[in-house]
Amino acid sequence: MPQIIIDGQRIEAAAGKTIIEAALDNGINIPHFCWHPALSVAGNCRMCLVNVGSIKRAADGSIEHDADGNVIVNYMPKMQIGCATPVADGMVVDTQSPKTESAQNAVMEFLLINHPLDCPICDEAGQCKLQEYSFEHSKGKSRFDEQKVHKPKRVELGPEIMFDGERCISCSRCIRFADEVAKQPAITFVQRGDKVTIENFPGTTFDSPYSMNVIDICPVGALTSKDFRFKTRVWEMSFNDSICTGCSRGCNTKVGVRDNTIMRIEPRTNMHVNEYWMCDHGRLTQYDFVNENRISEPMIRNSSGQLVNADWNDAYAKAAELLRGIKHQEIMVIGSSRSTNEDNYLLAKFAKSVLKTNNIDFVRHFNEEFGDSFLRTRDMSPNAHGAMEVGIAHHAHQGTSIDHLADKISQGFIKAVYVMDEDIAQIPNIAAVLEKVQVLIVHAHNINATAQKAHVVFASSTYAESEGTFTNVNKRVQHFTPAVVTKENERYMGMKMSRWDKFGAFNDRWTQGERRNSRMSWRIVQGVANAMNAQWHFKDSESVFEEMTHHVDGMKGMSYELLDEYGGMIMGRAGSPEVKTVVYESHYFKPQVS
Ligand code: SF4
Ligand code: SF4
Numbered sequence: 001m002p003q004i005i006i007d008g009q010r011i012e013a014a015a016g017k018t019i020i021e022a023a024l025d026n027g028i029n030i031p032h033f034c035w036h037p038a039l040s041v042a043g044n045c046r047m048c049l050v051n052v053g054s055i056k057r058a059a060d061g062s063i064e065h066d067a068d069g070n071v072i073v074n075y076m077p078k079m080q081i082g083c084a085t086p087v088a089d090g091m092v093v094d095t096q097s098p099k100t101e102s103a104q105n106a107v108m109e110f111l112l113i114n115h116p117l118d119c120p121i122c123d124e125a126g127q128c129k130l131q132e133y134s135f136e137h138s139k140g141k142s143r144f145d146e147q148k149v150h151k152p153k154r155v156e157l158g159p160e161i162m163f164d165g166e167r168c169i170s171c172s173r174c175i176r177f178a179d180e181v182a183k184q185p186a187i188t189f190v191q192r193g194d195k196v197t198i199e200n201f202p203g204t205t206f207d208s209p210y211s212m213n214v215i216d217i218c219p220v221g222a223l224t225s226k227d228f229r230f231k232t233r234v235w236e237m238s239f240n241d242s243i244c245t246g247c248s249r250g251c252n253t254k255v256g257v258r259d260n261t262i263m264r265i266e267p268r269t270n271m272h273v274n275e276y277w278m279c280d281h282g283r284l285t286q287y288d289f290v291n292e293n294r295i296s297e298p299m300i301r302n303s304s305g306q307l308v309n310a311d312w313n314d315a316y317a318k319a320a321e322l323l324r325g326i327k328h329q330e331i332m333v334i335g336s337s338r339s340t341n342e343d344n345y346l347l348a349k350f351a352k353s354v355l356k357t358n359n360i361d362f363v364r365h366f367n368e369e370f371g372d373s374f375l376r377t378r379d380m381s382p383n384a385h386g387a388m389e390v391g392i393a394h395h396a397h398q399g400t401s402i403d404h405l406a407d408k409i410s411q412g413f414i415k416a417v418y419v420m421d422e423d424i425a426q427i428p429n430i431a432a433v434l435e436k437v438q439v440l441i442v443h444a445h446n447i448n449a450t451a452q453k454a455h456v457v458f459a460s461s462t463y464a465e466s467e468g469t470f471t472n473v474n475k476r477v478q479h480f481t482p483a484v485v486t487k488e489n490e491r492y493m494g495m496k497m498s499r500w501d502k503f504g505a506f507n508d509r510w511t512q513g514e515r516r517n518s519r520m521s522w523r524i525v526q527g528v529a530n531a532m533n534a535q536w537h538f539k540d541s542e543s544v545f546e547e548m549t550h551h552v553d554g555m556k557g558m559s560y561e562l563l564d565e566y567g568g569m570i571m572g573r574a575g576s577p578e579v580k581t582v583v584y585e586s587h588y589f590k591p592q593v594s
């Protein structure tokens with residue numbers, strides 16, 4: 001392995017790596033704009049200029065020293081770009097000397113000549129590389145007295161993306177992403193010199209299912225999301241690590257929240273799952289069901305047939321009373337591939353040990369058209385594997401399957417249905433017979449047709465309000481934490497909330513936002529089980545997970561801590577996790593999670 005010295009630090013670098021890669025592997029961040037670890041090297045921004053040389057040796061190979069005894073380094077006459085210069089044994093790299101600093105200052109001054117002072121109205125402000133580097137690597141003043149070049153400021157490059165020509169620093173990241181990752185070469189540079197800008201090729205638009213990733217990797221605010229533009233400042237949000245629930249890939253995400261409302265979802269790097277990316281569907285469809293149309297209190301159907309708000313204990317007692325009136329094998333329990341492993345595990349345990357029924361299954365959400373050869377899978381739910389592994393699958397119990405449920409209801413064999421976080425009324429043959437069910441108990445976070453027919457409705461928390469795990473298409477178990485506060489998890493959230501939310505007074509505008517009276521589904525199941533004399537005492541999601549690691553084979557040896565440390569673990573392989581990788585984030589998330 002080549003040995004190189006960066007800023008006096010001796011490091012080993014894998015052959016073939018560039019200086020910027022070798023430095024990053026060793027925790028040294030060389031400033032850069034156009035380089036991105038997943039894209040080809042363009043070498044056009046020059047921000048990564050470093051002083052490169054080699055140790056001077058005498059004819060006999062011995063190292064030469066100056067009069068003060070310092071090793072003499074032969075620096076190359078011109079500075080080199082770290083992103084395109086491969087490491088070589090004995091290389092000396094300096095990223096901090098006055099010469100390097102003056103090169104960085106010069107590049108910054110050049111880039112800022114035509115860059116508008118848009119920060120006060122720019123979505124990128126607070127997470128912008130150009131802004132950060134202006135503090136770290138710039139003189140802070142301009143010698144440019146002339147008129148800045150003006151370019152188009154609101155150009156639609158695709159259905160989700162707006163382009164601001166004046167903010168663009170021509171790094172070409174977006175062009176390379178479109179060509180190399182999204183495989184939709186729809187954008188390019190046009191013009192030359194200070195007139196250069198980005199345009200769609202004639203007759204095209206950048207409408208790839210992955211188009212919005214260019215917004216994240218654009219190092220400035222030139223590419224903004226039509227969905228997110230001007231909604232909030234970056235520093236007003238708190239960010240929590242989460243998992244996308246749009247399909248079974250389980251892309252790692254960061255959820256940005258303000259006023260207890262999800263404002264933005266972005267990919268979080270996990271080289272074993274989604275690398276640096278996520279799809280537009282995952283980004284745009286996740287938060288509507290968290291922010292809107294919620295059931296925020298438990299409800300019981302009263303004697304006049306109306307669903308009315310109820311106390312949690314009354315709702316548990318009512319559900320228990322109704323279920324007690326039905327024979328064991330006349331009860332069907334429906335889990336959910338959209339709920340966590342913890343929820344499904346406890347539901348399966350409830351079915352087996354309390355309700356004593358083996359009629360247990362879940363609804364599949366396959367969509368062949370959604371899947372592709374990159375990230376998106378045909379299973380549009382995050383946890384089908386997990387649901388099966390923790391015990392929600394009819395074949396494991398030889399009971400009634402979801403496919404036969406409608407017939408069994410019609411024939412009077414199933415009289416009670418307990419549904420966790422699924423809208424089974426969307427399945428036409430089940431919807432047609434649902435009225436015949438004597439007892440319908442539903443966990444739901446949104447108002448839906450199944451909940452409207454239920455006798456007891458439990459207000460369940462969405463994934464964004466829950467802590468738990470999902471098991472993805474490759475059987476990787478991944479842990480996530482709540483981003484949105486409910487009455488149940490408020491104390492738990494503690495310091496995870498953003499500064500604005502946390503330190504504002506109750507009458508400050510930014511502390512507004514509903515604290516819903518919803519609960520995680522496993523806790524609801526525990527409530528009903530205990531109302532039927534189960535005496536379970538799981539105090540948090542982690543304690544449920546801990547029990548799972550003793551009963552679910554593939555989860556042996558796992559813990560939330562290890563899942564966080566390794567970015568998830570494959571079922572059955574907790575003893576031999578994959579090597580941890582260096583995490584590269586393109587822009588800054590402020591404020592950080594804790
Ligand atoms: S729009 Fe952004 S990503 Fe694209 S070239 Fe300009 S600065 Fe780079
Ligand atoms: S590929 Fe699937 S998991 Fe990833 S962002 Fe898209 S919908 Fe979400």
Ligand code: FES
Binds near residue numbers: 032043
């Ligand atoms: S990062 Fe090296 S030239 Fe842009």
